[in-house]
Structures are given as structure tokens and as C-alpha cells.
Amino acid sequence: xxxxxxxxxxxxxxxxxxxxxxxxxxxxxxxxxxxxxxxxxxxxxxxxxxxxxxxxxxxxxxxxxxxxxxxxxxxxxxxxxxxxxxxxxxxxxxxxxxxxxxxxxxxxxxxxxxxxxxxxxxxxxxxxxxxxxxxxxxxxxxxxxxxxxxxxxxxxxxxxxxxxxxxxxxxxxxxxxxxxxxxxxxxxxxxxxxxxxxxxxxxxxxxxxxxxxxxxxxxxxxxxxxxxxxxxxxxxxxxxxxxxxxxxxxxxxxxxxxxxxxxxxxxxxxxxxxxxxxxxxxxxxxxxxxxxxxxxxxxxxxxxxxxxxxxxxxxxxxxxxxxxxxxxxxxxxxxxxxxxxxxxxxxxxxxxxxxxxxxxxxxxxxxxxxxxxxxxxxxxxxxxxxxxxxxxxxxxxxxxxxxxxxxxxxxxxxxxxxxxxxxxxxxxxxxxxxxxxxxxxxxxxxxxxxxxxxxxxxxxxxxxxxxxxxxxxxxxxxxxxxxxxxxxxxxxxxxxxxxxxxxxxxxxxxxxxxxxxxxxxxxxxxxxxxxxxxxxxxxxxxxxxxxxxxxxxxxxxxxxxxxxxxx
Numbered sequence: 001x002x003x004x005x006x007x008x009x010x011x012x013x014x015x016x017x018x019x020x021x022x023x024x025x026x027x028x029x030x031x032x033x034x035x036x037x038x039x040x041x042x043x044x045x046x047x048x049x050x051x052x053x054x055x056x057x058x059x060x061x062x063x064x065x066x067x068x069x070x071x072x073x074x075x076x077x078x079x080x081x082x083x084x085x086x087x088x089x090x091x092x093x094x095x096x097x098x099x100x101x102x103x104x105x106x107x108x109x110x111x112x113x114x115x116x117x118x119x120x121x122x123x124x125x126x127x128x129x130x131x132x133x134x135x136x137x138x139x140x141x142x143x144x145x146x147x148x149x150x151x152x153x154x155x156x157x158x159x160x161x162x163x164x165x166x167x168x169x170x171x172x173x174x175x176x177x178x179x180x181x182x183x184x185x186x187x188x189x190x191x192x193x194x195x196x197x198x199x200x201x202x203x204x205x206x207x208x209x210x211x212x213x214x215x216x217x218x219x220x221x222x223x224x225x226x227x228x229x230x231x232x233x234x235x236x237x238x239x240x241x242x243x244x245x246x247x248x249x250x251x252x253x254x255x256x257x258x259x260x261x262x263x264x265x266x267x268x269x270x271x272x273x274x275x276x277x278x279x280x281x282x283x284x285x286x287x288x289x290x291x292x293x294x295x296x297x298x299x300x301x302x303x304x305x306x307x308x309x310x311x312x313x314x315x316x317x318x319x320x321x322x323x324x325x326x327x328x329x330x331x332x333x334x335x336x337x338x339x340x341x342x343x344x345x346x347x348x349x350x351x352x353x354x355x356x357x358x359x360x361x362x363x364x365x366x367x368x369x370x371x372x373x374x375x376x377x378x379x380x381x382x383x384x385x386x387x388x389x390x391x392x393x394x395x396x397x398x399x400x401x402x403x404x405x406x407x408x409x410x411x412x413x414x415x416x417x418x419x420x421x422x423x424x425x426x427x428x429x430x431x432x433x434x435x436x437x438x439x440x441x442x443x444x445x446x447x448x449x450x451x452x453x454x455x456x457x458x459x460x461x462x463x464x465x466x467x468x469x470x471x472x473x474x475x476x477x478x479x480x481x482x483x484x485x486x487x488x489x490x491x492x493x494x495x496x497x498x499x500x501x502x503x504x505x506x507x508x509x510x511x512x513x514x515x516x517x518x519x520x521x522x523x524x525x526x527x528x529x530x531x532x533x534x535x536x537x538x539x540x541x542x543x544x545x546x547x548x549x550x551x552x553x554x555x556x557x558x559x560x561x562x563x564x565x566x567x
């Protein structure tokens with residue numbers, strides 16, 4: 001179904017006001033999942049940030065867009081999807097990374113081959129349970145191993161630490177394998193997500209012996225500790241850097257307070273900053289920007305303004321990045337008039353607003369259904385002379401969606417395509433979110449089918465989670481499992497939240513065999529289930545007279561919690 005048909009469908013549904021009707025009237029069983037028999041090819045291009053100073057925004061859940069860096073002379077990837085969840089990077093160096101380039105019609109053949117092989121290996125790993133069968137299946141794949149391939153697979157397995165370790169140990173034995181810092185760090189990231197810190201420190205020792213240890217490693221470990229709410233250990237991991245022969249610099253301290261801030265521990269980040277300020281190192285504008293962002297995330301405008309004044313007292317004047325952070329904080333606090341005043345103040349100082357700032361204001365105003373004002377900022381962004389990028393268009397799509405003007409949202413998507421700026425998977429995720437919220441399940445599934453077949457818009461794990469949750473809420477477990485199977489066929493691995501959604505829904509439907517099957521798969525992947533979900537499953541089993549099964553699962557979970565990985 002193309003966008004013109006979707007437009008017509010949207011207009012029809014809007015006229016009928018079907019959002020007030022129950023979605024189980026839709027004949028979802030008549031819809032067919034798109035074919036997944038072909039190998040998915042992601043065109044990848046390596047990028048390198050040549051000037052990482054004051055690069056501010058990277059995605060928590062990735063999607064690509066453009067943001068000039070602090071000095072306006074280097075490209076950077078950003079997420080303009082939801083400015084309540086953006087992440088700062090304050091590193092002394094940036095490693096090359098891969099990003100999807102759907103517009104590249106002549107991708108490097110080696111890059112395409114690596115993408116194909118990475119997808120192939122991930123599919124094998126996601127469809128086998130024990131280490132013996134995995135190793136045999138990987139061997140039969142006859143894939144040529146290279147350092148680049150290893151990193152790419154490990155990144156795809158970032159939500160499956162056990163599988164990541166199994167793959168790494170298999171890859172070590174293959175011809176063409178070479179140890180690299182990037183490979184180790186990708187493995188550490190995956191293991192950190194399942195809290196296997198003992199194994200991580202064993203890897204650190206290996207890296208030290210091989211001369212591959214770098215500051216990025218310690219930044220990763222600190223971040224994983226912080227995400228696990230182990231703040232004391234996060235700071236200690238940072239401090240251990242020196243004992244391994246790596247002297248921390250200002251950029252490293254900035255990364256630490258950024259990590260604490262992003263883990264919702266801004267007060268502790270402020271304490272660390274106050275402790276080392278002017279004792280070990282003199283802070284720079286990035287240091288203050290991190291704190292401004294953190295207090296803004298907490299909606300604490302009082303502390304934000306205190307840091308803002310301290311920054312100015314130290315001789316740092318706000319620049320375009322600083323203004324963006326503060327404007328975002330006011331938007332998060334729903335003080336849109338004050339945010340607009342800051343925008344005009346910035347213009348009065350001859351500071352040109354960045355595309356990022358336009359996105360913030362369009363998103364904020366659009367979410368409050370102040371559509372006319374949001375569109376005015378869109379017009380200002382077009383008149384600014386900057387090339388319009390996908391995040392800006394996505395903000396406009398979202399604004400129309402908030403006002404349930406889906407026809408206009410689809411029209412903007414058509415405009416994006418004509419202008420050669422997207423759409424991307426995030427564009428469709430925005431539309432899906434609002435269609436489901438409006439109880440327009442059939443239309444949402446049509447959009448999902450379209451993006452599944454559109455180059456550059458292939459569903460991400462976030463998309464699959466949206467659709468699985470929709471079908472679970474509609475009590476259409478057959479469709480939820482079909483979407484799940486399509487995801488696995490594509491080599492996309494689920495995270496904790498998607499497992500929890502599916503297992504809880506099977507419990508609600510009293511399909512306990514299915515619930516236990518997916519729970520076992522969750523444990524096999526190394527993902528620790530959240531306590532409420534397991535409690536729900538355990539109680540459902542007890543209510544159904546399956547006490548033995550409940551005991552077995554409890555023992556398996558306890559073993560996962562207490563037994564560190566070895567290998």
C-alpha cells in the first residue's frame with residue numbers, strides 16, 4: 001500500500017471517526033506479513049568526527065540526522081525524535097562508526113558483504129539455543145571473519161550478552177580474526193547490559209596484556225555500572241583508569257559526569273563536578289553544558305539557572321549549543337513562551353539557531369497541539385538558509401500527528417521523499433505511535449507493512465516493540481508472534497521490554513506454555529527479567545497448578561543471577 005492509498009485511507013477513517021471504535025472490529029487476520037525470505041542489505045558508510053569538541057547530541061535509540069558541532073565545521077549524528085531522551089558525548093576522541101546510508105546507490109562491495117554476513121550470523125545466533133549447536137551452525141555458514149565483521153555482529157548483539165560472548169569465542173578460532181579495541185569494547189557493552197561485570201574485568205586484563213586498553217573501555221564500564229544503578233562502582237571504575245596506565249583528562253571527567261547525569265543521577269554528577277573543579281582541572285563550557293542538560297532533564301529550572309549563572313561567572317558566554325540545552329529544558333517544563341523568548345534573545349545576539357533548536361521548538365509546541373506556532377518555526381527553519389534534514393521533517397510529522405491530522409503527516413512524508421531527505425524508520429515510528437494511540441490498528445499495520453519493504457526505512461527493534469505491544473494490547477497474540485518471528489528472521493534481537501510485553505500478555509491469556517517458552521529464551525539470551533514480570537508469571541503458574549514449573553524457572557533465574565559467565 002503506497003502513501004497515496006494511505007492518505008485516502010486516513011481521510012476515510014478520519015471522516016468516520018473510527019478512533020472511538022474498538023479495533024477488534026478490524027479484520028487483522030486478513031492482513032499478510034511481508035515476505036522475509038530475502039537477505040536484508042543495509043548500506044553502511046564509515047564516518048569520522050574530526051572535531052569532537054562540544055559534540056552534544058547522540059541517540060539513545062538510534063536514528064540519524066544532522067547537527068553542526070560546537071564550531072560548525074563537522075557533521076554529527078543526532079536524534080531529534082524526543083528531546084527528553086538525548087545523550088551527550090564528551091570524548092577526547094571519536095572512533096569511526098557505521099551508519100545506514102539509504103541514498104548510496106553504489107555502496108562499497110566489501111561494506112555490503114560485511115552487512116550481509118553480519119545479518120546472516122545474527123540470524124543463526126538468534127535461532128539456536130546451546131553453544132554446541134551455535135558453533136556448528138556458525139561453522140556451516142562459511143563466513144570469512146574479519147575485525148570489521150566481528151565489531152558489526154557484536155553491535156547487533158548488544159542486547160544479547162550471552163550470544164555476544166559465544167560469537168566472540170567462536171570468532172577467536174577463525175582464520176582472519178584479529179583482536180581489536182573496538183571488538184573488545186563492543187563485547188563489554190553487551191556484557192554490561194546483563195551485568196556480567198566480573199567477566200568484563202577479565203576482558204580488561206586481556207586487553208591490558210594485548211596493549212589494547214583505552215579510555216573508551218573505562219567510559220563504557222562506568223556507563224554500564226551507572227545504568228545498573230551502581231553509582232559507587234561507576235566512579236571507582238573511572239578512578240581505576242590510572243592504575244592501568246591511563247591518565248584522565250578534562251574530557252574524561254566530562255564523560256564521567258555526563259554518564260552520571262544520563263543515568264538520572266545529576267545530583268551525584270554535580271557533586272563530582274564540585275569536587276574536582278579547580279582542584280584537578282579547570283572546567284570548560286562542555287562541563288557546564290552537561291550539568292545544564294542534566295538539571296533540565298530533571299525539570300529543575302532553579303538548579304539549571306544556578307549552573308547557568310556560575311558558567312557566566314567563570315567567563316563562559318552561552319553559545320548555540322548552550323541555548324539549545326536551555327531552550328529544551330524550558331520546553332520539557334512546558335514553558336514554551338519562555339523558550340521562545342530565549343530563541344529571540346539568541347537571535348538578538350546574532351547567534352544563528354541550529355536545526356536542532358528548531359526541532360526542539362517544533363516538537364515541543366506540536367506535542368501541546370500548538371500546531372500553528374510549531375509550523376511557524378518550521379517556516380523559520382526553511383528561511384534560515386540551512387538545508388532541511390530528516391529530523392526537522394520528523395518533528396513536523398509528529399506535530400501533525402499530535403493534532404491527529406494524519407493526512408497532513410502523510411503529505412509531509414511524500415514531501416520528504418520528493419526532496420530526498422528521508423523518510424527513515426523513525427518517521428514511521430512516530431506515525432505508528434500516534435495511530436496506535438488513536439486506536440487505528442489497521443492503518444498502523446498498513447504503515448508497518450509499507451516500511452518493511454521500503455529501503456532505508458526497515459523496522460528497528462523499537463518498531464517491532466511498538467507493533468508487538470499493539471497486538472498484545474489487542475489480544476491478538478497470533479499476530480504478535482508473527483511480528484516477533486519476522487523480527488527474528490531479519491536478525492533483529494529483542495530486548496528486555498519486548499520479552500516482558502509478550503510474556504505478560506501470554507500470562508493474561510493463560511497461555512502459560514508459550515509464556516514459559518519465551519521466558520526460557522529470555523534467560524538463554526542472558527537477559528534478567530524484571531521482578532514484576534517474573535512475579536506475574538510465577539503467580540500464573542501457581543494459580544494453574546504448575547508449581548513444579550514455577551520452581552524450575554525460579555531456580556534457573558537464580559542461577560543466572562548468581563553465576564558469572566566464563567569463557
